Amino acid sequence: MVDSVLAAHTIADKLEAARSASRTLSTLTTFQKNAALEAIARDVSAHASRIVEANERDLQRGRDSGMAEGLQDRLRLSTARIEQLSAAVRDIIDLADPVGTVVRGSVLPNGLSVSQVRVPFGVIGAIYEARPNVTIDIAALALKSGNAVVLRGGSAAENSNRILVEIIQSALHSVGVEPAAVQTIDEFGRDGAKALMQARGYVDVLIPRGSAQLIQTVVQESTVPVIETGAGIVHVFLDESADTSTAIEIVHNAKVQRPSVCNSLETLLVHEAAAERLIPAVLARLAESGVTIHADERARQLFPDALAAEDDAWSVEHLSLDIAVRVVAGLDAAIDHITKYSTKHTESIITNDLANADRFLAEVDSAVVMVNASTRFTDGAEFGFGAEVGISTQKLHARGPMGLPELTSTKWVVRGSGQVRS
Amino acid sequence: MVDSVLAAHTIADKLEAARSASRTLSTLTTFQKNAALEAIARDVSAHASRIVEANERDLQRGRDSGMAEGLQDRLRLSTARIEQLSAAVRDIIDLADPVGTVVRGSVLPNGLSVSQVRVPFGVIGAIYEARPNVTIDIAALALKSGNAVVLRGGSAAENSNRILVEIIQSALHSVGVEPAAVQTIDEFGRDGAKALMQARGYVDVLIPRGSAQLIQTVVQESTVPVIETGAGIVHVFLDESADTSTAIEIVHNAKVQRPSVCNSLETLLVHEAAAERLIPAVLARLAESGVTIHADERARQLFPDALAAEDDAWSVEHLSLDIAVRVVAGLDAAIDHITKYSTKHTESIITNDLANADRFLAEVDSAVVMVNASTRFTDGAEFGFGAEVGISTQKLHARGPMGLPELTSTKWVVRGSGQVRS
Numbered sequence: 001m002v003d004s005v006l007a008a009h010t011i012a013d014k015l016e017a018a019r020s021a022s023r024t025l026s027t028l029t030t031f032q033k034n035a036a037l038e039a040i041a042r043d044v045s046a047h048a049s050r051i052v053e054a055n056e057r058d059l060q061r062g063r064d065s066g067m068a069e070g071l072q073d074r075l076r077l078s079t080a081r082i083e084q085l086s087a088a089v090r091d092i093i094d095l096a097d098p099v100g101t102v103v104r105g106s107v108l109p110n111g112l113s114v115s116q117v118r119v120p121f122g123v124i125g126a127i128y129e130a131r132p133n134v135t136i137d138i139a140a141l142a143l144k145s146g147n148a149v150v151l152r153g154g155s156a157a158e159n160s161n162r163i164l165v166e167i168i169q170s171a172l173h174s175v176g177v178e179p180a181a182v183q184t185i186d187e188f189g190r191d192g193a194k195a196l197m198q199a200r201g202y203v204d205v206l207i208p209r210g211s212a213q214l215i216q217t218v219v220q221e222s223t224v225p226v227i228e229t230g231a232g233i234v235h236v237f238l239d240e241s242a243d244t245s246t247a248i249e250i251v252h253n254a255k256v257q258r259p260s261v262c263n264s265l266e267t268l269l270v271h272e273a274a275a276e277r278l279i280p281a282v283l284a285r286l287a288e289s290g291v292t293i294h295a296d297e298r299a300r301q302l303f304p305d306a307l308a309a310e311d312d313a314w315s316v317e318h319l320s321l322d323i324a325v326r327v328v329a330g331l332d333a334a335i336d337h338i339t340k341y342s343t344k345h346t347e348s349i350i351t352n353d354l355a356n357a358d359r360f361l362a363e364v365d366s367a368v369v370m371v372n373a374s375t376r377f378t379d380g381a382e383f384g385f386g387a388e389v390g391i392s393t394q395k396l397h398a399r400g401p402m403g404l405p406e407l408t409s410t411k412w413v414v415r416g417s418g419q420v421r422s
Numbered sequence: 423m424v425d426s427v428l429a430a431h432t433i434a435d436k437l438e439a440a441r442s443a444s445r446t447l448s449t450l451t452t453f454q455k456n457a458a459l460e461a462i463a464r465d466v467s468a469h470a471s472r473i474v475e476a477n478e479r480d481l482q483r484g485r486d487s488g489m490a491e492g493l494q495d496r497l498r499l500s501t502a503r504i505e506q507l508s509a510a511v512r513d514i515i516d517l518a519d520p521v522g523t524v525v526r527g528s529v530l531p532n533g534l535s536v537s538q539v540r541v542p543f544g545v546i547g548a549i550y551e552a553r554p555n556v557t558i559d560i561a562a563l564a565l566k567s568g569n570a571v572v573l574r575g576g577s578a579a580e581n582s583n584r585i586l587v588e589i590i591q592s593a594l595h596s597v598g599v600e601p602a603a604v605q606t607i608d609e610f611g612r613d614g615a616k617a618l619m620q621a622r623g624y625v626d627v628l629i630p631r632g633s634a635q636l637i638q639t640v641v642q643e644s645t646v647p648v649i650e651t652g653a654g655i656v657h658v659f660l661d662e663s664a665d666t667s668t669a670i671e672i673v674h675n676a677k678v679q680r681p682s683v684c685n686s687l688e689t690l691l692v693h694e695a696a697a698e699r700l701i702p703a704v705l706a707r708l709a710e711s712g713v714t715i716h717a718d719e720r721a722r723q724l725f726p727d728a729l730a731a732e733d734d735a736w737s738v739e740h741l742s743l744d745i746a747v748r749v750v751a752g753l754d755a756a757i758d759h760i761t762k763y764s765t766k767h768t769e770s771i772i773t774n775d776l777a778n779a780d781r782f783l784a785e786v787d788s789a790v791v792m793v794n795a796s797t798r799f800t801d802g803a804e805f806g807f808g809a810e811v812g813i814s815t816q817k818l819h820a821r822g823p824m825g826l827p828e829l830t831s832t833k834w835v836v837r838g839s840g841q842v843r844s
Binding site: 363396421 | 445448534536543544622626627645648649665668671672674675676770779783784785787788789790791792793794798800817819821822823831832834835836837838839840841842843
């Protein structure tokens with residue numbers, strides 16, 4: 001179903017083809033990009049049975065090799081999930097196109113008109129695990145922002161990813177967009193991942209998605225600039241003046257509402273002057289919801305059902321119904337703890353003290369800092385970006401929830417009438 | 423003249439001290455930072471004779487080891503140059519402080535107030551060559567943007583850098599700012615540079631300044647995110663409709679006004695239909711100013727005084743009064759040439775054809791693209807940024823001339839009243 005040129009021979013061929021496709025992609029109108037996305041949404045739905053079939057081969061191989069149930073679930077593409085994927089692509093059609101946005105501009109004293117304009121990166125590389133939904137997701141986000149994309153998914157999803165990329169390429173071809181704009185290098189295995197990480201000059205930015213270990217490897221080995229979407233050891237600090245019911249509700253929501261995601265609460269810090277008032281009520285509410293509590297000695301005195309905190313309790317991202325609890329001497333001790341253990345994702349203070357709120361917001365060095373709000377709000381959709389490109393925990397280029405504009409660069413456009421520099 | 427704590431023992435101690443200093447630095451007011459800069463400007467002037475003395479030891483060592491005249495000149499700090507350094511620090515006082523600027527913000531439907539605010543990176547690492555003026559320059563820019571900085575200058579400038587950092591630290595101390603905010607690791611030699619490039623978690627961004635080779639090494643070896651300030655193989659394309667006198671003036675200005683800098687012209691492309699009209703006049707004007715012309719065969723037919731272009735003529739950044747000249751079939755051929763050989767710094771088209779101007783601006787993928795203007799305008803001061811942090815040729819975080827805002831990251835500040843996610 002795809003052009004024979006696309007059965008490219010080497011990784012270098014594929015990277016070259018992606019780079020070449022990125023040149024035409026960057027000049028497409030929003031209408032043309034939306035038409036491509038609509039064709040992808042249409043074809044993903046239309047070929048659901050073929051996708052399920054390919055996915056079943058991956059799942060069978062997974063079962064044969066003893067893949068864990070949780071990983072199988074992330075790998076699985078049912079007809080219902082394929083419909084959701086198709087719907088997600090249509091949601092991206094509705095997002096504003098960042099390309100061409102003028103970020104700033106002025107006319108210089110010499111009459112030169114200077115403006116900084118959003119442009120696509122060019123080629124985005126994505127390295128991720130055996131979650132074939134990411135294939136569609138990243139491809140659609142890249143296309144909408146005018147970028148070509150080279151995908152390297154987990155080898156356990158190879159058949160699923162291959163058919164998905166074939167469908168995308170065929171859909172692109174049907175609307176006159178260069179199919180090489182979306183490519184997979186899964187067939188090259190580890191060599192492919194290595195080549196992608198060293199493809200300076202061909203790949204403009206690399207986005208790893210998955211476990212902390214995967215991200216660490218990419219950061220270490222890549223010479224291409226990386227946008228790191230990191231783990232979340234997320235803290236809530238209950239200050240002396242925290243309102244009891246606010247504390248109970250926010251801690252419960254931050255821990256229990258969806259414990260498997262990076263913005264969920266991992267470590268609760270409690271001001272010692274409020275520990276007696278807050279700890280029994282806050283932890284009882286968590287325990288009711290089945291949360292396992294790993295607490296320091298002082299907290300266990302106030303809530304004896306808690307387990308003793310392990311040595312590494314403050315450094316663990318559970319992503320499960322587990323929470324670490326520590327009583328601290330006050331705001332300074334809380335900030336010190338966060339500075340030492342946080343992954344700089346999201347931290348929230350529950351307080352009615354304005355000066356303490358301001359200090360927490362100023363001194364905690366995380367992508368998102370909050371007062372009296374659940375950490376679960378750190379999310380592209382909640383922030384109004386529409387789509388979730390990921391949550392950056394680095395400081396360069398993008399920090400916190402990323403929307404489509406974070407998948408673009410800028411260029412300076414200078415219009416003159418013969419000006420020279422004196 | 424400096425606290426004994428500052429005579430830190432290991433690279434790790436210094437990095438830890440810089441990280442710790444960055445926490446207090448990030449909360450200083452603009453007044454406090456300006457007072458620190460004023461103290462530095464004052465003390466650099468006051469200690470000019472000590473600086474000249476230390477610099478003379480570096481120069482003597484350079485002469486003894488046969489250092490080239492040009493490198494000696496870049497290393498030299500005369501009293502006049504020290505006064506210029508001091509004045510440059512005072513110029514930075516006048517720049518707007520980017521920290522605290524609200525980039526965007528809104529109130530979400532649930533009442534959460536969300537704003538994205540500029541914050542310092544934290545710790546900036548700088549790796550550069552034996553140019554001691556960079557020591558003062560980077561330190562002042564880092565301080566104004568609320569960042570601590572760890573410096574690794576060229577070993578040939580070790581004595582000069584040591585005294586400059588001592589003066590800076592003493593000046594900081596005198597106004598109550600943590601002296602560890604500015605550190606040098608020159609004494610650790612290559613080990614220091616290596617440690618800096620691997621200091622993830624301690625250093626937030628690394629800025630290499632110097633030769634293409636230095637930058638390449640840092641990009642390859644660093645696990646800390648790098649802002650690449652690259653070389654400039656800069657092109658001007660004379661389109662068929664280019665006005666003759668505009669072409670003559672802009673090419674002359676772009677090549678001759680200051681050939682040693684990255685925004686100067688290296689390769690001139692000429693539309694074949696305008697070659698007969700433009701080449702003799704444009705090249706004659708260059709030759710008058712002592713420019714050596716390396717031209718392809720067609721251009722030499724029209725300007726016989728030119729030398730034959732060497733095999734690598736299109737890939738060389740001369741940074742001297744040399745220019746490569748090529749006649750091309752038209753706009754497409756010009757864009758293809760630029761795509762192949764450009765370092766994506768600055769390119770300019772000279773034309774009166776609106777459609778061609780628009781295509782050039784859209785399709786040339788460089789940090790700065792121009793119509794009818796000299797490439798020499800790619801410059802922070804010319805763009806109105808006041809200071810020159812460097813010109814980024816990468817696409818992540820910053821592209822083109824960088825001002826103080828490019829030395830900052832952002833954080834999201836969320837203010838609620840008990841909101842939880844449903």
